[in-house]
Amino acid sequence: MTLLIKKYQKRCRILTKKLNKIKENQAYTVWEENIALPTQVPIHTPSSPDAAKEATTEQGILKSSGNLKRRPSLEFRKKCFKDRFQQKIKQGNDSIQELIKSFYEDDINSRIGAGKKQYVKKFGIIKQKRYLLDSVKNLHKKFLEENPNILISYVTFTRLRPFWVYLPRDDRETCACMAHTNIDLMILALKKNKIVDIRNYRDMLHVLCCDKYNKKCVGRDCKTCKNRVISYNEFNNTDEIEYHEWCRDKKKLSSKEINIVKKFTRKIMPKDLILKLEHSLPKFFIHTVNILNQHQAVTLLKESLNHDETLLHMDFSENYSYKFAEEVQSLHFGGSRGQVSLHTVVAYLKEGRETVNHCLCTVSECTRHDSPAVWAHLQKALQFVFEKCPYITTAHILTDSPTSQYRNKQIFYILTQLRDTFPSLKLVTWNYQESGHGKGAPDGIGAVVKRTADHQVKCGRDVGGFFNIPCSCSRKY
Ligand SMILES: [Zn+2]
Ligand SMILES: [Zn+2]
Structure with missing residues (x-):
């Protein structure tokens, strides 16, 4: 095939050369004719007043005919x-x-x-x-x-x-996942002490895999790259080095203990840090291959959606604090400022031949983010979907996986109860995204809704509750 293409390209080149030659010849003949004609015409003596005029026209023709021959400039x-x-x-x-x-x-x-x-x-x-x-x-x-x-x-x-x-x-990474960030922090500490030459997990994947988007390579199944290792430079194992790590911790708040995430600074021997990094690699590779698999599965699901199916991608947005055009000073202190919770959903539906997405956001004065709250918000979202497409029988739900919100036993109970409210629903699947990698389209909706509310405040209106809004309008599409 390539040989054939080359052959035809060569032929084309020869033909264009020939064509150019012919064109050049034509240009020459025109040039010669133009020169020949005026030189034959003047019969006047050079002393006649018209002679100078003739000469100028002749020069003009010469000039213009010369242009015919000249190729356009390189810039042109x-x-x-x-x-x-x-x-x-x-x-x-x-x-x-x-x-x-x-x-x-x-x-x-x-x-x-x-x-x-x-x-x-x-x-x-x-x-x-x-x-x-x-x-x-x-x-x-x-x-x-x-x-x-x-x-x-x-x-x-x-x-x-x-x-x-x-x-x-x-961008300062504010929503990065803990597994990825901790690997990055370990590599950074080793790089600072000149033990490794890589700078982050991307470099590491580049070194360890032939293709970091290939599931086989990242899953350490590829024959070519599964035995590759990170190369370490020589180091002195007598001095401790400093590294940072994100960890879960418990904090006492009055009588309750709550889980928090904290960044620790620790000191460790270089060899131990290397062992720690090597030890966390298998887990990291599983995490990365899960992300690749999930992304592929979700993309396939979106593309192959049937007319009786829907995909609901949902997430809680950060709570919105009420704002007023003119605020009294005491509102800034204490717990006077009220909040609303926002639950955002992107509903994918097959309409005609295309998959259409509808963005919706349900707003509630109850700021709980637990499973009863999910149930309340999900009902509204499903109602909207059934209004649009009453013949839906299958719902695929896609969420991130925090145990406090979506991934717990109550949600599984809710799944069994969905049929009572929506009898036509025959199959519901709940897909959890890899932890720390649940950012997606719903986050964009939350941002748009909050920006719109902020804009209203700037225009002198209050965003301070549901007082003037009819019940059905609390749902913004
Ligand atoms: Zn991650
Ligand atoms: Zn490979």
Whole structure:
């Protein structure tokens, strides 16, 4: 195939050369004719007043005929090429642009910022910020591997990055998972003491796996890379080194003990730290392969959704504190400021041939986030879905997995009771995302709702309760 293409390319080149020669010859003849004609015409003596005029016209013709022969300048050609290229990107390759955009927005390549201030406005479009989970160079490689039919240069790939997708370094990681962060902190401590040359878990996966997006490689099943190890430099094991670690801890609050997460600074011998890192690697690889598997399964589920199926991706958003346009000073102190809890859902439904997503947010004055609260919010979400599509028989629910909210025995009881409220429901699946990696589309909805409320406050209105809102409007779509 490639041989055939080369052969035809060569032929094309020969033909264009011939064509150019013919064109050049034609240009020469025109040039000669133009010269010949005026030289024959003047019969006047050179002293005549018209002679000078004739001469100038002759020069003019010479000049113009000379232009016919000359090729366009390099800059002009470059500009033409650039214009054509940009036109190609603008018009013909819309699908490629869309493909790259959706690739950047994929949850495995970037994560959504959950904060209400993490948005960007450009060209009148407001978008929630996303942060890349890998360098653009690696993502470009991954894109080319996933789409072998598309040839796109690295420069074009970077140029087509949507303005709301940020590079990983632009953000302080506030929602990172503990497993990933602890590995990063250990590697950082070793790197500081010049024991390893890698800087973070991404570098480590790059060293240990042929392809860090391949489940076989990350699952340590690949024959080529399963025996690879991290290389350590020589070190002095007599001095202790410092490293940080995130750990769960218990804190006494009046009579109750609550679980908190705390960052500890510890001192350890370098060898022990290396052993600790090596010991935590198998767990880390299982964690990473789970993320890859889950992402693949969810993407497949979204793509292959049937008309009688729905996928509800849901999460609790951070509570919203009431705000008033004019606040008395005492509101700032004590527990005067009321709060509402926000539960956000993205409902995926098959409408016609396409999968359509509906974003909804249920708001409640009860700030509990436990299973009874989940049940109350879920009922509203399912009611909305049944209003849209009454013939739904299967509901897939996708959530993150905190034990206090979604992953507990009460939720399983709720699952059995769903049929009483929604008799047409025949199958319900509850899919838990890997812990610490549950960020997704619902977080964006929470941010939009809070921003809208903040905007109302800025415009002089109060956001201080449900007083003026009719019951059905407490649900914002
Ligand atoms: Zn993680
Ligand atoms: Zn491999």
